[in-house]
Amino acid sequence: MSVPVSSTSSGDVSARRGLRPRRAASRHWEDRLWLASSRAAVTIPLVGLTFVVIVLFFKAWPAIQVNGPGYLSRSTWQIGNLYGGIQHIHGVEIPQGANYGAWPLIAGTLQSSVIALIVAVPLSLGTAFALTERLPRWIAQPLGFFVEILAAIPSVVIGLWGGLVLGPFLSAHVYPLVANHVPNVPVLNYFRGYVGQGEGLLTSGLILGFMIIPIIAATTRDLFNQVPSLPKEGAEALGFTEAEVARRITIPWVRSGIVGATILGFGRALGETMAVAMVSGSIQGHLANNIYGTMTTIAATIVTQLDSSFTDATGFALANLAELGLILAVISILVNFGARTIVSRTSKYRAPLGRA
């Protein structure tokens, strides 16, 4: 850098980075328009987010009152008799016999996202290694771009492929192999039993993993590129093999960045809607019997049930979905905050494209 060292303190230098509109000279209408409009624009995400959370909360309030804290642990999903009488609970009108529980949905959301992580993290790390350390530049660059593109494939298209091609293929050729050969011991017996038609927990998890791989892999690749080569070369000069350099130098160097990207991918998986709605089997009210069993997630339930919730004249079905949305929003806000704090502490983070 050829910036001449002046007598200004470092605080002054950082203050000079921007355009400093508060100069006395900036009285021109254009200057004031830039300032006013950009100031207004930057508040819009905050205002929008606050509005969304407030609307959700008010819409969910009747459901929160009726469902109570037991909502989080109940497994029922009865919409009640829509043509029968109307019950009053805590002053809220609900259809006779309506009884909702969120536990299978919360569990399904977490289960499918955890499966996605188990699949995506090793594959992303391996891909990032192959792209940064192994392959020559002329092939690594287009492949890296290809992996980035994957994040932008619409989730309905992935769902279409998962539902019509991948799911049926796996349930016909892969799942039976696993289900018939896994020993009947406590943890592994979850992998035994009826494998279904390809719609279910494992297919959802695999599809979600496929969707978050680009996010984790692209971030990890950028992180690996930031690792300086001197320590790696030094380690190799000391006789480290490639695998030992990876395990002892490269990964520890950017570990928290990888953790952050992973949590970010987890957040995406939690909120993913369309693909899961298409490959999960969309069964409310009970947990998957085994890892192949049909299930659903919070997001998929909202998208598939919103239509039919209009038929509930008391509006309780709609309020119930708002409460689900609120739960999902809280989970994803917590997860995202965790990821952003971890990432921002370590590296200049580039938000990957593609979203839940």
Place this chain on the structure above:
Amino acid sequence: MSGVDTVRVSTAWRRGKAHGFRALTYLALLFVVGPAILLFVNVAAQAIPHWSWSVLTTVPLGNGGGLENAILGTLVIMFGVLLLGGTTGVLAGIFLSEFVSVNRKGKERGGVLRASIDVLAGFPSIVLGYVGYVALAVGLHWGFSLLSALIVLSLMVVPYITKATETALRQVPTTYREGAEALGMRMGYSLRKVTLKTALPGIVTGLLLAESITVGETAPLLYTAGISNGLPTWQLVHQPIGYLTYYVWTDWNQPFPSLHYLSYDASLILLVMILTLLVVSRLIVSRSQRHSESGR
């Protein structure tokens, strides 16, 4: 640090592990790239044999027809998001890079604003769609309409545009701004003619990425834009609008082959649109890197 404990391990074993590691990384790459290629091939193989150009020029009719309404509708939505979300996002990025004030410790203010942008970037899109439906379509009596769809989608992509704009502006050297100021340029003039002009490739890339998200979005549109088999109009409220992802979502498990073809046709058009957007943005990046000063 453990480094001493490996002394006794035989070289052959360590070399074997290195080979295994190398094989595993290639295997991982294969498992990532392979399914993706299969997906592209599958969509193309299902769509192209039954492809007819009338898909582009007719509207859905019964169990067949075309996708003209959806293609035009998607373009209208893209344009609207560019107008609404693009303006908001770029202006917000300008604020965060240029105008944000510094507190007494020399740190930048606006932490809450940044946090809200980060949270919004990871917010579940279906929840935004739900709120758009409840608050805009029902609460404000707009019905399924272009405007409620645009507001929800814009809110969704603003974080991405803001991030891209801020990053692009921060890469503009401070000396440019100082030079402009030394020449006596007004703040607005130097922002327009110097800073934004230099950062333009980065900003356009961000906008294109946001457009690619817009094209592929389904969940927030289902209950804000509704669906219409008619051609899109420019009416903002009380008029549903069609879009491509809807036909993938509704037609994929219908028992009519003609609808399956429509579903795959819509997928193919979506993939082509998104690939075009991403390739153009990549070209802009590489061009601007070639013309930029060294060391950027």
